[in-house]
Amino acid sequence: MPAEAVEIAHKQVLLAAEDLDANAVAALLLELTGAWGVPALWEQVCRPLLARLPGRTPVEVVIGHALFEGVRVGLDAYRREPGRSLPTGGVLLAGAEKEAHSLGLLALAAALREQGRGCLNLGPALPWSALTSAVYRARPHTALLWSQTPLTGRAYRLVRFARDFPLLRVYGAGPGWIEPLGGPAVRLGTLSDAVTACLAVAPGRDAHHIRYGSVPYR
DSSP states (O other), rough: OHHHHHHHHHHHHHHHHHTTHHHHHHHHHHHHHHOOOOOHHHEEEEIIHHHHOOOOOOHHHOOOOOOOHHHHHHHHHHOBBBBOOOOOOTEEEOTTTTTTOHHHHHHHHHHHHHTTTTEEESSOOOOHHHHHHHHHHHHHEEEEEEESSSSTTTTTHHHHHHHHTSSSSEEESSOOOOOOTTOOOOOEEHHHHHHHHHTTTOOTSTTTTOOOOOOOOO
């Protein structure tokens, strides 16, 4: 996005949030995303605005909640068609254990829909045991875990999980993964990187042929 467009977008979205109008925030995001695409909107508008509000005073807290809700609704609504869902395409998204934030997952899911691809988004705070069960059940080729804070970004745990499933491509995304990720897990720095990683396998390969462990999941 050009700098002038970014500045205008910041002012418009922030004014809507200050009016506590989450629907207006969502409508603006849908309009901007249609013009500039999800990755540009997320990296240049959503993330900077969300980071700008410190939330120290009651007014800042309530404005932040209105902004968060508008972003959530806008991302979740983008390119959704009633009665039609895209195949998951072998991509599984989830928040790390005890991670309450999920906007990054919604942004990635929206960016994939923008490319005509779907995903299985299991949302925030998925326990490691549940993630393991989901892999056996859904048999994805790609799993991406979101962490917002170092409290949930347990690099050693992600690496262990990746080693348990050598046929699975495992990625960590979000600012919570501050420790280096050793192979086979890989850290993704931007939404564009995450989209590229998830699109790396052709959509026809839905991973149902993959068997994790000696006994296929039933």
